[in-house]
Amino acid sequence: MTALRAVHLQRRPRVRPWQLVAVPVASIAAGLAVGAVFLTLTGHDPTMVYPAMLSAAFTTWFGFTDTLASATPLIGTGLAAAVAFRFGLYNIGAEGQLYAGAIAASGVALALGEAVPAPAAVTALLLAGVAGGMLWIAVPAAARAWLGTSEIITTLLLNYVALYWMRYLIFGSTSFWRDPTSTNFPQGKPIPASAELAELGLTRVHLGLGVAVLAAVLVTLVLNRTRLGFHLRVYGDSEAAASYAGINVRRLVLAVLLASGALAGLAGAGEIGGRAHALDPQGLALGLGYAGIIVAALARYNPLAVVLVAVLLGGVRNAGTALQSLPGGRVPIAISTMLEGAILLFTLGGELFIRYRLRFGRGQGAATAEDLESVPVASPAEPTTR
Amino acid sequence: MSGQSASGARRSGADAASSAEAPVVEARGVGKVFPGVTANAGVDLAVRRGEVHALLGENGAGKSTLASILCGLYQPDEGTVLVDGRPVTLRNPRDGLARGIGMVHQHFRLVERFTVAENIVLGDRRQPLVLSAGRVRSAMVELGERYGLSIDPDARVGDLAVGEQQRVEITKMLYRGVDVLLLDEPTAVLTPQEADALFTTLRAMAADGKAVVLISHKLGEVLAVADRVTVLRDGRVVGAVAADATDRHQLATMMVGREVDLSPRRAQSPPGVAVLDVRGVSLRPPGRPARLAGVSLQVHAGEVVGVAGVAGNGQRELAEVVAGLRAPTEGTVVVAGRGTTGRGARAARGAGLAYVPEDRLGTGLAPSLSIADNLLLTRPLGFFVDRRTATADARCVIERFDVKATGPAAAVRGLSGGNVQKVLLGRELSDSCTVLVVASPTRGLDVGAIEFVRDLLDERRRGGVGVLLLSEDLDEIRALADRILVLFEGRIVLERAGGDADLTELGLAMAGAGA
Structure with a gap:
């Protein structure tokens, strides 16, 4: 009882801009600190491992370009989650939409064959990915718009359908996607070279990165500058206000969810055209769609921040692989997965401290957040910029 | 709007009998600061037995904060609270209740799934281990008759209308034996008829020697039901006046700090198409x-x-x-x-x-x-x-x-x-x-x-x-x-x-x- 009284949360009268940056940075630091405990317990020296991770992921040219390549699909799935979550539409199905995009993209590329010139083939591949992702979310989107069905459940369940369908195409059948020449382990048929995304020099960075960044810029522009974006912000803030203003809410829900699916599908197409060059069920099923949710949450659903966070998270994932061959002793890949989880946990927990602060002592024990909310706040959160 | 129909006779024995004795609850120089807001500063308030005392002020004038301090929900940053002339420290609402001070908040604190009787005994430490439904019921009937607060003890609170829920809150406080009842904007949720019924209850309580503190920003109801009015503005007391020695105009001016015209306005010319x-x-x-x-x-x-x-x-x-x-x-x-x-x-x-x-x-x-x-x-x-x-x-x-x-x-x-x-x-x-x-x-x-x-x-x-x-x-x-x-x-x-x-x-x- 006394312990409970000694510490309590108090709503901040105003949120200052620096807090929006400081809190996530502190959260990441806390996540790394917890990671350090585990590293020490498993017999590794954090002061060795963290610098090694940094160089493997960011401070060497190969490390950094590999990080960018790993970040590319995360930008796509991160944007997919960001555009939907930001407006209260929880598309958990980026994973499945990415598979569907990959299946559509590889199918179209295979069907077009070598004869088509590269620019046309690449465009077709990307558009097919977009279409595949949209198609995969179309039913959940329509069910949400017209029937109010929870998109969380429907999109999530369709992830498994997409996963097993993709596996079936390669492992379970002699489908159009399967390579008939590989006799040992079943593999996807390689797409024609004309449909492959151009790579930057000898690195693994491919055109998909440019496409993903362009998508982020485009999403930002639409959200901030256009009527659709304005209506979405109104809808995201208050559905009643949107209806009051005569905005067609159903159309907005459809637009957001289809765009979200399209972005995830685009990520799938990028993986086919830029990395796998064939429908590769093993190589695609890395949880990129779920990781996108983490990226979007850390980026506070800001599309441009998604790019930065994707690079950060891509680096952590990339370092995990590199750490396995660390000279000072092998660090299991589970460590990087654990770090990813710790950073997410602390960042989501840290969100609380943007709005609330801890107060020690029992002086105002009864003044809970609820009570304080009734106190008029003299100045609103955001000061004017001019 | 409401209550004007009640006659002046209701202000009977109260003033004469009790104005001499010490206030039942009093605030002296009370101050309270929330982050970014000074809610109360140097507030003096004296509430006597047998009176309905209105705390009048605009939104954010500090009325609710003052009442919350008097009932023990908040602790003042400065100043003292006195009960029957003696300084007290109220650490929480339970302390307030122990001294006979209870508050009915704007947002009711009732458990909707519980019955009325269950809500009334909820948190009451005087109750025996095994609740006696009969005792609560007979007490409720008695309170209901005395103050005009009839409610079915077995009804589920969630099924009651807002006005009835308010009666449950008031009954709960009376059952705990409060001498001072603070009500925060009680008429905000009521129809005019319900408000009139509430005023009758409040007058009955005052006539019974209890003190009622009514928080309001409505001039009409304050004039209709209160004996005295303390006006707050920006967390400070502007003045305290007897209700029958003032009028809407004076109160509005005290509240706002300037002349206000609230007279009805009608069309000047005949309506068109x-x-x-x-x-x-x-x-x-x-x-x-x-x-x-x-x-x-x-x-x-x-x-x-x-x-x-x-x-x-x-x-x-x-x-x-x-x-x-x-x-x-x-x-x-x-x-x-x-x-x-x-x-x-x-x-x-x-x-x-x-x-x-x-x-x-x-x-x-x-x-x-x-x-x-x-x-x-x-x-x-x-x-x-x-x-x-x-x-x-x-x-x-x-x-x-x-x-x-x-x-x-x-x-x-x-x-x-x-x-x-x-x-x-x-x-x-x-x-x-x-x-x-x-x-x-x-x-x-x-x-x-x-x-x-x-x-x-x-x-x-x-x-x-x-x-x-x-x-x-x-x-x-x-x-x-x-x-x-x-x-x-x-x-x-x-x-x-x-x-x-x-x-x-x-x-x-x-x-x-x-x-």
């Missing part, structure tokens, strides 16, 4: 009772038509049908000669209708969007949104309506109630509209803001706009309306000219007893 024509509108959701049944009304240019009714009797639905947000099952709506029935909010706006909904923050405005963005909400937009014009518009509204905000980029969520309404009115009134639908436009606003809003609506009327004013507050309706309609269970049951509408008659019609 009908700008809003509602014919035979019904709204019958399948399988449920009709929300609106054959409502017909006309609003003419330069006229304010008031629709009075207790919440839940169809005003909201009527406003939404007229504004195009709902399609009626039957009937037609014509705005400025154009049929807009069931054609959506945009069609109604296109025909020249503006709508100020009762739910300002959340329906009329998007709370976390900026003032500038909110001004764009109901405007037709091109493919790209022109932010620069929106910012300029916002500056205009802020300046013209004297909105207290840091600038056009301020989120409306952070504004006070009066400023929120100014932004909403600023948007809806600056459009060139011919019909204006406003729901409870002054509800919850300060006296100063009420005056401002009434002036604004009156100015629109004189400019030839037809105004449909929906409210459950008869003061609000009577202050502006040229014609008054009463809506009960989805039907118009009474129509009167604004000038000579009889308060009792309107009140009865609202309760369904008229016609």
